[in-house]
Amino acid sequence: MLTFLKAFLPAPKVRTLVALQQLLDREAAYLAQKSVIDFARNELGSLSAQAFDDQRFLDKLAICRWEGFAATLGDMVALTHAQLLDAGAPRQALDARLSDLYATILAGHPRPDHRAQGWDAEIAALRKRLIERPAGPANPQADAAATGAMVFNTLPFPPRDPVENRMVLANAFAFGLISFNDRLRRLMVAPAIADELRTLPP
DSSP states (O other), X not given: OHHHHHTTSOOOOBOSHHXXXXXXXXXXXXXXXXXXXXXXXXXXXXXXXXXXXXXXXXXXXXXXXXXXXXXXXXXXXXXXXXXXXXXXXXXXXXXXXXXXXHHHHHHTSOOOTTOTTTTHHHHHHHHHHHHHOOSXXXXXXHHHHHHHXXXXXXXXXXXXXXXXXXXXXXXXXXXXXXXXXXXXXXXXXXXXXXXXXXXXXX
């Protein structure tokens, strides 16, 4: 009964960087996994049950999910960056701390077998992305197009229609990122996190 009722309770507000880190980790994992698995099941149709029983397929699918997670997490960090900057967060501290959050979240998960080199290149790219990002709203649709194309290139099977399927994946990520951006606006107490950023040592 408590589990059932919990689904109807309002989500707690995000007032600290620690809570923000937990939210980003959870949301990115959910969106990446759902988008990739739903796409694979729909595309494979009647063959999906057989494919999901094949460990070789699952190992390849895991690569797709991990890469999607890292890319989606970066997109969500960029959306968070835009909202906090709009709330008056100090730019230098914001750039540095959100980049650190990205690195911390990735480091908090076991390193995937295909990622012997780790995530250093992605972390460096995200740092550069935040530093160079202009003030103003982020564009979830544009971010999703890039992420969807990247995930498409890691699929464990050849899609029947590459053009359409790339668009389907991009749309799935776009819908998820737009929903996350709206949810973040409702849940994140941006002034409180901006104040916390001001107290951090340079």
